[in-house]
């Protein structure tokens with residue numbers, strides 16, 4: 491039985507604005523297919539995909555079938571597919587220039603809702619361009635498709651939430667006129683990724699780690715998210731966002747918050763989010779000095795990736811010939827509190843780099859006495875690697891004796907591969923996000939104060955480091971990024987840790 495927070499049975503009406511778009515076809519429809527195949531959603535469930543183009547129900551279902559087949563994580567089963575398609579409907583609606591369409595939609599929806607036995611949870615998923623978020627939410631409220639403070643009326647909003655601090659505040663004001671915080675599910679799809687969800691389990695479920703999780707035992711933390719891909723036809727979007735808004739403001743700072751937050755009182759969404767926001771508040775802002783210190787920005791030029799020549803960022807479609815948008819960032823962050831004082835947190839992310847990986851590396855301090863044992867000299871420090879993608883898993887590097895008569899030390903990796911242990915059964919991020927929104931669990935979504943703190947940090951980066959003053963392009967596609975990035979940890983006597991985990995079955 492599928493129940494609300496109060497324990498009453500619920501059905502589901504899922505409305506996707508942007509139902510003909512890329513995100514819907516590549517991520518949302520496959521996610522809904524799997525959720526239905528695994529009976530995670532109620533039998534009384536309708537998915538209404540809203541788009542502008544004129545297509546028939548049959549045509550839409552054919553397209554949906556093809557998209558699920560192409561992007562499903564584990565193939566498709568015909569019985570499940572038929573059941574999924576039977577719950578899918580396409581509705582044409584012009585949501586910008588036709589305000590009256592909302593009233594007509596409400597009447598149609600109410601008639602459909604009345605066919606359900608159990609009261610419905612209404613989830614509106616906004617998979618549309620960000621400039622439409624505020625307008626759609628306002629119109630949903632005016633037409634009473636959503637009612638403020640009704641916990642069964644929920645809106646899921648894609649990123650980016652605003653384009654800077656001021657626009658994010660303005661958008662939030664518009665949205666909170668229509669909905670209260672409990673009804674808003676701001677998406678950062680990284681929070682739905684298995685290994686990101688696993689951070690809390692690793693930190694707070696192991697007596698091995700939590701007592702060491704502080705400046706006494708940890709030397710530095712490195713958060714890396716690199717891609718070999720370029721902007722892949724989304725040059726227009728990237729010109730407005732760049733790496734700061736595409737990665738730093740959301741995914742990278744969310745990972746930092748989960749790694750550095752204090753243990754929450756319990757695992758309720760608000761307790762977790764309270765601790766995350768405290769960590770983000772303690773994140774030191776860069777001073778607006780104008781000298782780009784502690785930060786390296788970059789933009790890729792042409793180069794070779796996997797044996798293939800690729801163009802530079804400025805040669806991509808819909809990108810300015812003299813664009814000053816950064817496609818790479820590396821910085822040294824500090825969380826100024828009792829736990830983390832003095833521990834540098836190195837963050838780097840970029841496009842068109844030498845390889846693809848998102849990983850968090852915790853480097854523990856070396857043992858103080860290690861130099862007294864000749865045999866232990868030069869042993870590397872312990873490392874904990876949390877690998878988010880492509881191959882999800884965890885890897886713990888320790889030192890042990892090499893087998894044999896001689897007492898020689900060796901580096902040993904304790905390796906946990908999620909993919910090989912749970913073959914094909916690891917849900918994709920959007921499955922988890924949709925399911926948790928239905929269950930009214932907002933811990934996988936970003937609360938407004940977290941977002942506000944993230945935007946403040948990003949603004950301090952922008953004020954300190956003017957991308958327009960950088961000698962772009964300053965790294966070749968296929969390289970490890972600009973030279974300046976390598977110097978950042980070196981200035982502190984450290985290095986970027988280039989961890990190559992054993993290659994497992996890779997998936998994006």
Ligand SMILES: NC(=O)c1ccc[n+]([C@@H]2O[C@H](COP(=O)([O-])OP(=O)(O)OC[C@H]3O[C@@H](n4cnc5c(N)ncnc54)[C@H](OP(=O)(O)O)[C@@H]3O)[C@@H](O)[C@H]2O)c1
Pocket residue numbers: 507508509510511512513514540541542543583584585586587616617618619620648649650
């Ligand atoms: N694509 C991704 O991988 C990805 C990843 C992360 C976040 N996002 C975010 O997700 C959102 C959607 O991205 P997307 O790539 O899916 O965009 P998209 O492919 O351009 O799709 C836009 C959708 O909006 C609909 N639409 C636009 N104007 C409309 C109007 N006036 N009335 C009715 N429908 C209208 C389009 O309908 P028609 O096609 O019928 O005109 C289409 O379904 C964006 O906020 C993006 O930043 C996307």
